[in-house]
Amino acid sequence: xxxxxxQDQRMMQESLTRTVAEASPLxxxxxxxxxxxxxxxxxxxxxxEFGLPGIVVPEEHGGLGLGLLDAAxxxxxxxxAVAPTAFMEVVLASIALLRGxxxxxxxxxxxxxxxxxxxxxVALSELVAGARDGAGVSASQGVLSGKAFFVQGGMTADxxxxxDTTGALHLVRGDAEGLSRTFMPGLDETRRLGELTFRAxxxxxxxxxxxxxxxLRDAGWTLIAADTLGAAQAMLEKAxxxxxxxxxxxxxxxxxxxxxxxxxxxxxxxxxxxxxxxYSAYAYDAAPGEASLMAAHAKALTxxxxxxxxxxxxxxxxxxxxxxLLGLHYWxxxxxxxxxxxxxxxxxxxxxxxxxxxxx
Amino acid sequence: xxxxxxxEMAAFRREVKGFLAAHQADYCGGAAKDPLAWQQLLVxxxxxxxxxxxxxxxxxxxxxxxxxRILAEEFISAGAPRGMAGxxxxxxxxxxxxxxxxxxxxRWIGPTLRGEIxxxxxxxxxxxxxxxxxxxxxxxxxxxxxxxxxxxxxxxxAHAAQMMFALVRTEPEAAKHEGISYVLIPMDTxxxxxxxxxxxxxGSEFNEVFFNDVRIPQDQVVGGRGRGWxxxxxxxKHERGMLGDPNATEARxxxxxxxxxxxxxxxxxxxxxxxxxxxxxxxxxxVLAMKFNGLxxxxxxxxxEPAGMAGLIxxxxxxxxxxxxxxxxxxALGELGILxxxxxxxxxxxxxxxxxxxxxxxxxxxxxxQIQKNIIAERGLGLPREPKPAAV
Numbered sequence: 001x002x003x004x005x006x007q008d009q010r011m012m013q014e015s016l017t018r019t020v021a022e023a024s025p026l027x028x029x030x031x032x033x034x035x036x037x038x039x040x041x042x043x044x045x046x047x048x049e050f051g052l053p054g055i056v057v058p059e060e061h062g063g064l065g066l067g068l069l070d071a072a073x074x075x076x077x078x079x080x081a082v083a084p085t086a087f088m089e090v091v092l093a094s095i096a097l098l099r100g101x102x103x104x105x106x107x108x109x110x111x112x113x114x115x116x117x118x119x120x121x122v123a124l125s126e127l128v129a130g131a132r133d134g135a136g137v138s139a140s141q142g143v144l145s146g147k148a149f150f151v152q153g154g155m156t157a158d159x160x161x162x163x164d165t166t167g168a169l170h171l172v173r174g175d176a177e178g179l180s181r182t183f184m185p186g187l188d189e190t191r192r193l194g195e196l197t198f199r200a201x202x203x204x205x206x207x208x209x210x211x212x213x214x215x216l217r218d219a220g221w222t223l224i225a226a227d228t229l230g231a232a233q234a235m236l237e238k239a240x241x242x243x244x245x246x247x248x249x250x251x252x253x254x255x256x257x258x259x260x261x262x263x264x265x266x267x268x269x270x271x272x273x274x275x276x277x278x279y280s281a282y283a284y285d286a287a288p289g290e291a292s293l294m295a296a297h298a299k300a301l302t303x304x305x306x307x308x309x310x311x312x313x314x315x316x317x318x319x320x321x322x323x324x325l326l327g328l329h330y331w332x333x334x335x336x337x338x339x340x341x342x343x344x345x346x347x348x349x350x351x352x353x354x355x356x357x358x359x360x
Numbered sequence: 361x362x363x364x365x366x367x368e369m370a371a372f373r374r375e376v377k378g379f380l381a382a383h384q385a386d387y388c389g390g391a392a393k394d395p396l397a398w399q400q401l402l403v404x405x406x407x408x409x410x411x412x413x414x415x416x417x418x419x420x421x422x423x424x425x426x427x428x429r430i431l432a433e434e435f436i437s438a439g440a441p442r443g444m445a446g447x448x449x450x451x452x453x454x455x456x457x458x459x460x461x462x463x464x465x466x467r468w469i470g471p472t473l474r475g476e477i478x479x480x481x482x483x484x485x486x487x488x489x490x491x492x493x494x495x496x497x498x499x500x501x502x503x504x505x506x507x508x509x510x511x512x513x514x515x516x517x518a519h520a521a522q523m524m525f526a527l528v529r530t531e532p533e534a535a536k537h538e539g540i541s542y543v544l545i546p547m548d549t550x551x552x553x554x555x556x557x558x559x560x561x562x563g564s565e566f567n568e569v570f571f572n573d574v575r576i577p578q579d580q581v582v583g584g585r586g587r588g589w590x591x592x593x594x595x596x597k598h599e600r601g602m603l604g605d606p607n608a609t610e611a612r613x614x615x616x617x618x619x620x621x622x623x624x625x626x627x628x629x630x631x632x633x634x635x636x637x638x639x640x641x642x643x644x645x646x647v648l649a650m651k652f653n654g655l656x657x658x659x660x661x662x663x664x665e666p667a668g669m670a671g672l673i674x675x676x677x678x679x680x681x682x683x684x685x686x687x688x689x690x691x692a693l694g695e696l697g698i699l700x701x702x703x704x705x706x707x708x709x710x711x712x713x714x715x716x717x718x719x720x721x722x723x724x725x726x727x728x729x730q731i732q733k734n735i736i737a738e739r740g741l742g743l744p745r746e747p748k749p750a751a752v
Binding site for chain 1: 361362363364365369426429617621631632634637638640641642644645646648649650652653655656658659660662663669670673676677730732733734736737738740741742743744745746747
């Protein structure tokens with residue numbers, strides 16, 4: 001038994017963390033957040049050079065052929081830097097194609113996704129988090145109609161993976177006729193959400209039905225949890241660094257137990273989430289029978305803990321914590337967005353109960 | 361990351377399952393019918409004292425963390441008692457193996473493992489709790505003996521113990537941490553008085569122990585005179601590991617799920633109440649996270665790397681989680697949860713109520729939650745220690 005990261009995984013973590021820190025420092029995140037015409041293309045290019053978009057795509061299609069655990073480690077590094085990318089979406093679209101795509105669909109899209117030439121978005125929200133304001137997409141004879149909300153990266157994606165109201169999945173080209181996209185301004189300006197309207201849009205079906213939807217949901221939950229872990233870990237590190245530096249009453253504030261214990265509580269709550277996320281990602285590839293339950297708990301628990309960390313870290317920073325100058329709010333808001341995306345903790349836990357036959 | 365089981369481990373698991381199935385009649389309800397016989401049976405099979413060398417009465421297997429884990433899992437899933445796990449076996453024996461003299465090892469380890477000697481721990485004092493090194497019980501040299509006077513508190517099993525391992529001040533002039541010795545005291549020595557300390561559970565899980573000129577030979581010091589603080593730290597490491605066992609926590613969660621499925625209010629199962637169900641799911645997420653955190657620690661033990669933050673948090677998080685599981689069970693029982701002692705409506709012999717109260721003591725004992733947070737912040741996050749107050 002070995003419950004640890006391999007040497008390769010640790011090296012990837014380290015070099016990716018460096019790459020992301022260089023490509024997406026806080027000043028770069030700020031520019032992206034304040035300018036809607038900034039597509040973050042340079043950040044995406046740096047990740048493409050790393051091979052990140054093809055992380056789960058098999059080598060024969062031009063990818064790295066790695067597993068969801070590797071993707072989760074990448075998501076953690078991106079969350080740590082609140083990098084503005086649609087990484088998770090490309091991973092989910094790749095999984096959709098790998099599990100439900102025809103050989104032709106795979107041959108067409110996977111190399112393009114893996115190289116970063118094409119971007120992707122997934123419209124699952126109505127099926128996983130539940131429909132709001134009457135949203136939902138219906139499919140009839142290969143044509144989609146209706147609305148999908150909260151589609152991250154959906155404004156610019158070349159490929160859309162869309163769930164219809166029965167849980168079946170479809171591929172839609174970004175330039176398809178009858179598709180219109182409206183920007184949904186959000187709290188986390190490092191993420192761009194789209195409202196997609198389908199008016200008799202031609203779509204190609206994916207096979208696999210609701211089981212494929214569940215697989216995308218589980219991978220999505222795990223990757224959101226990992227992104228959240230990275231963001232929360234960054235907030236903890238920032239709080240600790242600030243507490244070692246800031247002096248009041250003639251001492252660094254980190255020597256006061258009132259402050260020190262807040263930092264200890266953040267660390268004590270966060271560290272077990274890391275273990276659960278590792279297992280959830282590992283189970284996705286190695287123990288599929290457990291994957292859904294583990295993904296649900298990884299998502300729900302990490303998002304709960306991260307809310308505590310986001311608030312507490314801000315408080316440790318005192319007044320500076322709420323300023324734009326420090327920029328801590330980008331992490332705070334990323335954690336806030338991730339909490340609701342693909343279902344808030346209450347909804348996800350209810351699904352966890354259902355998965356075990358503990359709820360109707 | 362590879363959690364698959366090798367053929368050797370799978371065979372070991374089958375062997376343990378087979379043993380437990382064959383001896384089911386020897387235990388029931390998590391307790392052995394004859395604890396001494398059960399203990400000796402386990403030692404003979406290597407299911408207790410597994411890695412203790414044979415010359416000291418153990419089974420003499422090479423340390424194998426995976427086999428240790430398989431044993432923990434199989435015994436818990438069968439509801440079988442793990443054999444004796446008193447402070448003698450879990451704390452004194454590892455300490456003797458690490459720093460004891462050859463004579464001390466030969467004399468004490470075997471009978472302790474066989475359950476013939478029960479030990480208690482004499483560390484805390486009324487005036488020395490979290491600040492343990494300020495302890496004042498003193499041992500004064502007189503002829504070839506030490507004469508001990510003072511008192512200890514929170515001494516579980518002192519009433520049943522034949523022996524105590526204790527920290528006493530032998531060098532009153534030395535610095536706080538350097539004047540302490542780790543000594544072994546026979547509990548039948550004249551001058552020792554044990555008074556049960558009744559707690560909120562209604563039981564007396566702890567005692568106070570008073571020493572009134574208690575005379576012991578000087579060769580009962582372990583690890584050298586004045587070295588007691590460092591010897592004790594070896595032992596405390598073992599205690600903290602013991603207090604956050606994720607296998608036990610998972611077993612408690614499973615019992616809680618069964619409780620919520622079987623208890624009804626107005627004919628509706630508690631589990632069908634969405635508020636209770638959500639609280640259960642919150643705790644299940646935490647139990648799973650601590651379970652995998654435990655696997656990470658086991659892996660670091662195998663590879664010899666430090667467990668880091670994953671290890672530092674176990675006592676704090678594990679004890680808190682156990683307490684919260686008991687709290688939810690009591691809430692799920694509702695008014696049935698306020699019954700205690702006995703009666704036809706009492707559930708599980710009041711076990712949940714007892715745990716809810718007793719576990720509060722575990723959150724405090726073995727280093728309080730607040731001391732744990734200091735350790736996490738200082739050793740794990742590198743935050744500075746509290747400055748020493750100016751002398752008054």
